[in-house]
Amino acid sequence: MASIVGFDQHPSDTLRVGKGFSLAAVDPEATPGYSGSKADGEALLADLDGKLTELQEKLFAESRFGGKNRILLVLQAMDTAGKGGIVNHVMATMDPQGVQFKAFKAPSELEKSYDFLWRIEKEVPAAGMVGIFDRSHYEDVLIHRVHNWATPDEITRRYRAINEFEARQADAGTRIVKVMLNISKDEQKSRLLARLDNPAKHWKYSSGDLKERAFWEDYMAAYQAAFNETSTAAAPWYVVPANKKWYARIAVQQLVMSALSDFRLEWPKAAFDVEVERELVARS
């Protein structure tokens, strides 16, 4: 059996958006901190799944006894970047009763009549849960900025509101991991063409995708601005190169595992006398 190739440098360090971060300087083809091949990456992913399952179960178990820890994974990306595949993989390794998944679509009229965080607050993870947002409140500072659906002052207000909102979640026990899956414009073109070449994928294609694609540079500027304003200690952003799907998966797996590991989770100690209960069950 081949040995498992791990990361040389942890994605928590290499992919984190810190001071002076430049999105334009990130190569979507790169595999930062990982020198293995695609096959190595796939083997690593499979090898760590069991560990991820155990960590998530411990988080959930802890909450049954009063623990307040929880995770919120926020996924943002341009179309076709592979959010769905990431969600599929992370969720497949976890117990569904411990996962809260929410895909945020265009807001309804009712949702639009409230402040933008109203619908978000309702979906934050409960204690012990791994929350996953497929798109999020960041749409309100991304597409809204690109299409001028909000004034610059309003966008500024939203950055501040987001930081306060996320800091409050963090104070309540939530570890927030914000991921932008970073594909290149060329890679998006190949993936859109691949969709058109496969009749089983036609339902995923919308000419709306092409309309947003025309604003690529504006989106990149909106992401850069959002990173500048909202990558905080309580809720850092990670930009994950995503032209190579296998790399994006192992990187996100590492980020989620690292967030879970930071809780130093243990199995809850039995609050009952194991021997007494054994005897009662045996006699029942």
Added chain:
Amino acid sequence: MASIVGFDQHPSDTLRVGKGFSLAAVDPEATPGYSGSKADGEALLADLDGKLTELQEKLFAESRFGGKNRILLVLQAMDTAGKGGIVNHVMATMDPQGVQFKAFKAPSELEKSYDFLWRIEKEVPAAGMVGIFDRSHYEDVLIHRVHNWATPDEITRRYRAINEFEARQADAGTRIVKVMLNISKDEQKSRLLARLDNPAKHWKYSSGDLKERAFWEDYMAAYQAAFNETSTAAAPWYVVPANKKWYARIAVQQLVMSALSDFRLEWPKAAFDVEVERELVARS
């Protein structure tokens, strides 16, 4: 490579609760309609996962173009029967955005102030979704009957209300699959002892499990009564022998696949001119 051993008789036929059904006559150790070994069953499960994934994606895709079809899988069982494992497996094969999972716990004070179907209606699957209920409105005619939390007249009213409620869901496009995972009392004892032997499982153990176990025969009578009253053409019950976990998994997989197959799902036809869009993408 060994060849795949399929079912001789389909679980939709062999496990379905029809006229004259007797729960007491079902052997929880049996593997009705399947003559393969455990290893055969595991190979079958893995072999069909891809097909299940595709069916579920087609169901979801169809709904994006106005389709109203959907699935509701209701899971009921005594503690330790393996609901969690079934849910894990079914969900791991499906796209999370097409699954609505709900674990019904003891109702809150607010929920108790409404009719018992109030909290259920809020969780029924939307068009295109596979809904999964881990416990359900059947608790209101099972544990409520066992502990006399409702009068016989009220239990009778609930059977009728359930049948009307489920018939309405079916009329609106929902195929309902109700599964009781059937373990023996002895098997439950072994599984409870196994939980006590493993410190990583202590958090799952509750002395409340033992309390309900003492009412085993009353529960079996309540299940039998519920089957008599609520196994309808629109929403049939299936009793799945579950002492062998591998068998329960392949049986439920078959039931869900069969429900999906009955929709005769096809990939939605492109509503756009593929060649025109290809050209537009290529030039973008």
